[in-house]
Amino acid sequence: MTTSTRGARTQAAPAVLVLEDGRIFRGRSYGAVGETFGEAVFSTGMTGYQETLTDPSYHRQVVVMTAPHVGNTGVNDEDPESGQIWVAGYVVRDPARVPSNWRAKRTLDEELANQGVVGISGVDTRALTRHLRERGAMRVGIFSGEKVADDAALLARVKEAPQMKGANLSAEVATKEAYVVPAIGTKKFTVAAVDLGIKGMTPHRMAERGIEVHVLPATATVEDVYAVNPDGVFFSNGPGDPATADGPVAVMQAVLERRTPLFGICFGNQILGRALGFGTYKLKYGHRGINQPVQDRTTGKVEVTAHNHGFAVDAPLDKVSDTPFGRAEVSHVCLNDQVVEGLQLLDQPAFSVQYHPEAAAGPHDAAYLFDRFVSLMEAERA
Numbered sequence: 018m019t020t021s022t023r024g025a026r027t028q029a030a031p032a033v034l035v036l037e038d039g040r041i042f043r044g045r046s047y048g049a050v051g052e053t054f055g056e057a058v059f060s061t062g063m064t065g066y067q068e069t070l071t072d073p074s075y076h077r078q079v080v081v082m083t084a085p086h087v088g089n090t091g092v093n094d095e096d097p098e099s100g101q102i103w104v105a106g107y108v109v110r111d112p113a114r115v116p117s118n119w120r121a122k123r124t125l126d127e128e129l130a131n132q133g134v135v136g137i138s139g140v141d142t143r144a145l146t147r148h149l150r151e152r153g154a155m156r157v158g159i160f161s162g163e164k165v166a167d168d169a170a171l172l173a174r175v176k177e178a179p180q181m182k183g184a185n186l187s188a189e190v191a192t193k194e195a196y197v198v199p200a201i202g203t204k205k206f207t208v209a210a211v212d213l214g215i216k217g218m219t220p221h222r223m224a225e226r227g228i229e230v231h232v233l234p235a236t237a238t239v240e241d242v243y244a245v246n247p248d249g250v251f252f253s254n255g256p257g258d259p260a261t262a263d264g265p266v267a268v269m270q271a272v273l274e275r276r277t278p279l280f281g282i283c284f285g286n287q288i289l290g291r292a293l294g295f296g297t298y299k300l301k302y303g304h305r306g307i308n309q310p311v312q313d314r315t316t317g318k319v320e321v322t323a324h325n326h327g328f329a330v331d332a333p334l335d336k337v338s339d340t341p342f343g344r345a346e347v348s349h350v351c352l353n354d355q356v357v358e359g360l361q362l363l364d365q366p367a368f369s370v371q372y373h374p375e376a377a378a379g380p381h382d383a384a385y386l387f388d389r390f391v392s393l394m395e396a397e398r399a
């Protein structure tokens with residue numbers, strides 16, 4: 018096990034990060050010693066590393082932090098978004114030598130080591146991020162220890178690792194058993210939430226609004242969804258390529274058929290896109306962080322929002338589309354690059370966003386979307 022003292026870190030084993038295009042960064046082992054593979058992506062969040070590490074949507078991704086200092090507040094038991102760290106690897110520049118926070122129980126270095134997550138520190142993460150912005154997200158390996166193979170052998174192994182495009186991963190991270198998150202205060206509604214890799218804060222944001230949330234496995238059928246007698250149906254965030262999510266797309270289409278109020282976040286937005294007949298595609302390097310400007314096209318208002326997506330929906334920005342479920346339009350757009358960030362149906366109560374209104378971590382500008390879901394269920398009941 019490694020510790021976070023200066024002395025221990027200078028003794029940490031050497032580590033090397035090898036990108037599939039042959040670019041190499043050297044540093045020191047951070048967290049577990051060993052090797053790992055994944056898709057190299059970067060996050061621009063300056064805070065919220067615990068939420069990032071435990072977000073199941075990061076499954077099979079090696080996350081590069083652009084913030085130069087990571088681990089400053091250590092690790093607490095309150096902030097995780099799921100029961101474990103999901104990132105495949107972690108890349109930081111300068112780890113905190115003396116973490117300090119009243120809630121801290123352990124150092125981040127210890128937590129990564131305890132959970133067997135291989136990381137690397139001492140990397141010029143800004144140079145690495147610029148590289149990924151120019152060349153795009155790509156496969157990567159991190160190798161640490163006193164003896165690792167030569168660079169050419171490591172590169173060959175990276176090139177054998179699986180690609181993110183075409184990866185079907187929800188069932189690997191989602192709950193195997195259904196469970197209930199009770200409403201906080203008086204129960205007003207029941208929601209069936211299809212778990213494709215759900216973050217803990219999402220049902221909590223619903224529970225705060227009087228919703229009893231029945232979280233169902235990724236493989237839930239239409240019968241499973243309606244067995245809980247839901248006022249609304251929710252489709253969560255999750256890892257992998259939405260082009261592989263045929264099962265959830267079919268379930269969502271059945272929900273749209275019945276006109277039950279529907280809300281989706283991130284992967285859930287991509288599934289709504291597919292359910293309506295739009296395509297999805299891989300972004301060059303994706304959106305990850307907690308400071309992305311999104312415009313709500315209905316009100317014109319701009320929100321600062323939390324993102325974690327590598328794919329996006331291909332829907333026209335400039336017109337209302339006719340779909341098998343009535344008229345649909347792009348409700349939200351990212352102002353950095355005009356990527357589709359939300360969809361809404363005009364003839365029935367269904368909408369979704371590509372970003373993260375649950376805001377864990379991130380700004381709370383988009384919390385109104387949970388209220389909008391409640392309004393749809395209220396209108397349906399009335």
Ligand SMILES: NC(=O)CC[C@H](N)C(=O)O
Nearest residue numbers: 074254255283284327328
């Ligand atoms: N956070 C998410 O739901 C991510 C969705 C999808 N895996 C993507 O990368 O775009």
